[in-house]
Amino acid sequence: MDNSRQLIQYVLSGLSNGAIYALIGFGFAIIYNATGIINFAQGEFVMLGGMLTLFFLVFLNFPLVPSIVLAILISTAVGIAFERLAIRPLKNANPLSLVIITIGASILIRGIAMLVWGKDTHALPAFSGNEPLHIAGATIMPQHLWIFSITVLIIAANKLFFNYSIIGKAMRACAYNSQAASLVGINVKTMVLLSFVISSAIGSMAGIIIAPLTMTSYDVGIMLGLKGFCAVIIGGMSSGLGTVMGGLLLGLLESLGAGYISASYKDAIAFIILLLILFIRPEGLFAKKETERV
Amino acid sequence: MLKIKNINTYYGQVHALKNVSLHLLEGEIVTLIGANGAGKTTLLNSLSGIVPSKSGEIIFAGVPISSLAPSRIVKLGISQVPEGRQVFKPLSVEDNLELGAYLHYRTAAGRAEVKKTGDMVYALFPILWERRKQLAGTLSGGEQQMLSIGRALMAKPKLLLLDEPSMGLAPMITQEIFKVIESLSQEKKTTVLLVEQNARAALKMANRGYVLETGKMILEGAAAELLENNDVQRAYLGKDKKEIWER
Numbered sequence: 184m185d186n187s188r189q190l191i192q193y194v195l196s197g198l199s200n201g202a203i204y205a206l207i208g209f210g211f212a213i214i215y216n217a218t219g220i221i222n223f224a225q226g227e228f229v230m231l232g233g234m235l236t237l238f239f240l241v242f243l244n245f246p247l248v249p250s251i252v253l254a255i256l257i258s259t260a261v262g263i264a265f266e267r268l269a270i271r272p273l274k275n276a277n278p279l280s281l282v283i284i285t286i287g288a289s290i291l292i293r294g295i296a297m298l299v300w301g302k303d304t305h306a307l308p309a310f311s312g313n314e315p316l317h318i319a320g321a322t323i324m325p326q327h328l329w330i331f332s333i334t335v336l337i338i339a340a341n342k343l344f345f346n347y348s349i350i351g352k353a354m355r356a357c358a359y360n361s362q363a364a365s366l367v368g369i370n371v372k373t374m375v376l377l378s379f380v381i382s383s384a385i386g387s388m389a390g391i392i393i394a395p396l397t398m399t400s401y402d403v404g405i406m407l408g409l410k411g412f413c414a415v416i417i418g419g420m421s422s423g424l425g426t427v428m429g430g431l432l433l434g435l436l437e438s439l440g441a442g443y444i445s446a447s448y449k450d451a452i453a454f455i456i457l458l459l460i461l462f463i464r465p466e467g468l469f470a471k472k473e474t475e476r477v
Numbered sequence: 478m479l480k481i482k483n484i485n486t487y488y489g490q491v492h493a494l495k496n497v498s499l500h501l502l503e504g505e506i507v508t509l510i511g512a513n514g515a516g517k518t519t520l521l522n523s524l525s526g527i528v529p530s531k532s533g534e535i536i537f538a539g540v541p542i543s544s545l546a547p548s549r550i551v552k553l554g555i556s557q558v559p560e561g562r563q564v565f566k567p568l569s570v571e572d573n574l575e576l577g578a579y580l581h582y583r584t585a586a587g588r589a590e591v592k593k594t595g596d597m598v599y600a601l602f603p604i605l606w607e608r609r610k611q612l613a614g615t616l617s618g619g620e621q622q623m624l625s626i627g628r629a630l631m632a633k634p635k636l637l638l639l640d641e642p643s644m645g646l647a648p649m650i651t652q653e654i655f656k657v658i659e660s661l662s663q664e665k666k667t668t669v670l671l672v673e674q675n676a677r678a679a680l681k682m683a684n685r686g687y688v689l690e691t692g693k694m695i696l697e698g699a700a701a702e703l704l705e706n707n708d709v710q711r712a713y714l715g716k717d718k719k720e721i722w723e724r
Contacts (some may be wrong), residue, residue: 234698331671359566365546367628367632
């Protein structure tokens with residue numbers, strides 16, 4: 184009985200971490216699909232989400248919802264500024280230089296966060312208390328439920344946006360063939376900017392909902408960003424189901440590994456998976472083979 | 478309606494268009510012929526703003542367009558059917574057409590018109606209606622070409638630029654597509670600039686033609702005259718060759 188309860192516990196926390204990884208991975212995929220670059224500053228938006236919410240909530244005593252909204256708005260503004268100042272001016276640079284620029288931006292954002300908020304680790308209060316719920320013999324924190332429901336909402340909204348709205352379809356068209364997209368009148372630069380807006384907003388949301396469970400500090404972005412990168416690699420750089428599965432798989436393996444092998448290997452597991460995937464199946468576990476006729 | 482005056486366009490170091498001039502009158506079909514690498518596609522891309530020209534003037538309906546962004550040029554009424562079709566393969570046929578009308582989604586009046594334009598395109602290419610839910614990547618080459626033309630028409634262009642619509646297609650399909658182009662010009666009064674390697678078919682349909690060679694415009698004239706022209710016959714129509722490839 185104790186064993187199975189423990190297992191359920193590991194699975195639950197694995198899934199909730201996995202949901203976060205999937206959200207962060209989405210951010211990577213959206214920008215990659217729009218621009219062909221891997222935005223290694225993605226993790227910093229996650230950090231900004233958590234730290235800004237903490238800042239408004241705890242230091243300025245704002246209520247929870249306005250704090251979250253402000254945190255997302257500010258992180259998104261940082262995302263826009265990043266695209267306008269660091270990515271757009273270099274329109275003809277090759278993707279590798281741009282990737283290096285994103286690493287630079289990541290260090291810069293992290294540095295500024297450290298100067299502003301210091302190096303302390305903070306706990307963000309849970310959204311609806313810390314009273315655990317008992318479901319089917321397992322204890323679940325209310326925050327887990329928040330994570331699951333917000334993740335599902337974001338994934339559903341993403342799906343609706345990219346499959347049914349004209350702007351979402353235009354972004355996909357742009358990702359597939361930007362020249363043909365501009366020939367139908369789509370402004371490619373706007374679409375790139377929009378991809379940064381969406382990824383930074385999703386990233387900061389992920390950072391906000393995970394912060395009550397894992398604590399937050401100026402440097403959480405590195406690890407969370409890399410885990411999200413790992414999720415999207417498993418998912419084959421898609422902004423769809425593949426990355427969700429990738430994130431959940433990663434979260435589960437991590438949490439089971441930490442539980443049954445050793446907690447000190449938690450991070451190592453993610454990177455072993457990342458390396459394995461890159462060596463054996465670099466196109467990802469869930470990438471669909473595209474049927475094409477020419 | 479369109480005037481190109483002495484434009485020069487470069488691809489990096491390559492001087493792709495050298496003092497090229499061309500004009501189109503309203504309602505005309507004009508064809509641009511020339512060998513591979515002559516600069517035909519470059520000319521269309523300069524017109525569409527994808528590869529802006531370095532010097533010279535392009536005036537469309539009285540508006541200088543040589544420094545405008547591609548989306549502004551589409552908005553003014555120039556749509557291009559690009560070389561190799563370039564449909565959005567991961568999206569459905571319906572979505573491809575919808576994106577063709579992307580600029581019309583900005584206004585309520587435009588949105589209302591989109592369905593009508595869509596019906597017009599489906600009437601032109603009934604096969605697209607049958608395949609509307611399929612991904613564009615699963616269509617045959619001819620169907621993709623029809624989709625690409627349909628997508629361009631969704632923007633309701635006044636001037637349609639077609640880049641080698643017959644490339645890689647069976648003669649039957651080519652004929653079908655050429656018929657549609659002809660009917661567009663006759664019924665919808667769309668002006669057409671047609672780039673073709675299949676020079677004979679293009680010249681038969683067109684009112685006038687231009688011949689481009691290594692970035693320079695070397696000949697222009699009525700299509701019938703060009704068909705008779707000795708140089709054109711030798712270089713592009715395969716004079717002295719049996720005409721089995723051509724129905």
